[in-house]
Amino acid sequence: MSDDAAPWLIVGLGNPGAEYAGNRHNIGFMVVDLLADRIRGKFKAHKARAQVVEGRIGPPGPANRRVVLAKPMSFMNLSGGPVTALRDFYKVPVDRIVAVHDELDIDYPTLRLKLGGGDNGHNGLKSMTKAMGAEYHRVRCGIGRPPGRMQVADFVLKDFSSTERKELDWFVDRAADAVECLISEGLERAQSAYNS
Numbered sequence: 001m002s003d004d005a006a007p008w009l010i011v012g013l014g015n016p017g018a019e020y021a022g023n024r025h026n027i028g029f030m031v032v033d034l035l036a037d038r039i040r041g042k043f044k045a046h047k048a049r050a051q052v053v054e055g056r057i058g059p060p061g062p063a064n065r066r067v068v069l070a071k072p073m074s075f076m077n078l079s080g081g082p083v084t085a086l087r088d089f090y091k092v093p094v095d096r097i098v099a100v101h102d103e104l105d106i107d108y109p110t111l112r113l114k115l116g117g118g119d120n121g122h123n124g125l126k127s128m129t130k131a132m133g134a135e136y137h138r139v140r141c142g143i144g145r146p147p148g149r150m151q152v153a154d155f156v157l158k159d160f161s162s163t164e165r166k167e168l169d170w171f172v173d174r175a176a177d178a179v180e181c182l183i184s185e186g187l188e189r190a191q192s193a194y195n196s
Contacts, residue, residue, distance in 0.1 A: 007054070007066040008183045009092040010035065011083050013101040013124035015157075016073045022159035024143045025076060028100040028124075030168075031141070031175045032069045038176065041069065048085030049073050058184035065183045068092070077123035080131030087132065097136040098179060099128060102156060106142030108164055109171035111178055111194045114138050115187055121152075137182060141175050 012032030013025075020026050032053075036043060041053035053069040068090055072082035087097060095115070101124055106112055116135045119125035128136065146155035160168050174194065182190040 006092050006096055007068050007090055008057075009068050009070060009083075009086055009090060009097045010179055010183075011070045011072065011079070011086075011097065011099050011128075013076060013079055013099055013122075014071060015076050016071070020157070023157050024102050024160060025156040027102045027141045027143070027172065027175070029071050030172045031100045031139070031179065032071055034172055034176045035067075035179060036069050039067075039069075043069075043071065045073075046070075046086065046089075048082050048089055050082040050086055052086070057180050063184040067183065077127055079124040080127035080129075083128050084131040094132055094135050095137070097132075098139060098182060099125060099136055100139045100175060100179065101125060101141065102143045103140035104143060104145055104152065104156070106140055106144070108142050108144045109167050109174075110142035110196050111171075111175055112140045112142070113178060113182060113187060113191050113195060114140070137187065139175055139178055139182070141171065 012028035014029035036053045039055035041055045043051035043053050046052045050073055051071045056064055057067050058064040070086055072079045074082050115137050119129055178190055178194040181193055
């Protein structure tokens with residue numbers, strides 16, 4: 001059971017560095033950047049090898065939640081180290097951790113929320129699950145499968161196409177809304193509102 005005093009840890013998965021900023025693999029970073037803008041927070045370096053913003057999300061009253069927004073500054077396949085260090089530093093129960101990430105097996109621009117489960121070959125999730133078990137929440141941002149014979153690794157490290165970019169702001173905005181709903185109103189409510 002979660003300790004009510006503990007914050008929620010919202011982790012956007014991505015790769016650090018300007019050359020990766022617009023990649024499909026970095027949609028998690030895009031979503032936590034928007035959440036930070038919404039709470040007027042500025043990311044600061046944390047000793048856990050991550051950039052963090054602390055603040056509150058949700059309407060005034062009991063649904064208002066303390067949050068730590070985080071972007072691991074390791075590469076994607078090493079995300080588990082910084083996330084575990086942040087979990088320990090902020091004393092966050094695993095069921096209050098939310099990973100926001102790209103998902104190949106869901107069409108663009110579709111969202112799915114869930115608690116626990118496998119990693120579907122996603123290296124960021126694989127690293128997190130190895131470090132602390134699988135019972136954290138996921139906000140899965142569908143990017144679809146690579147076209148033709150393009151390798152998955154090439155596809156996820158490419159920027160969104162010009163056609164996809166027309167819907168990207170809307171998609172990132174919707175994913176940020178889904179995170180807020182998840183932590184303020186719970187998983188079932190967020191799933192019924194945002195799973196498509």
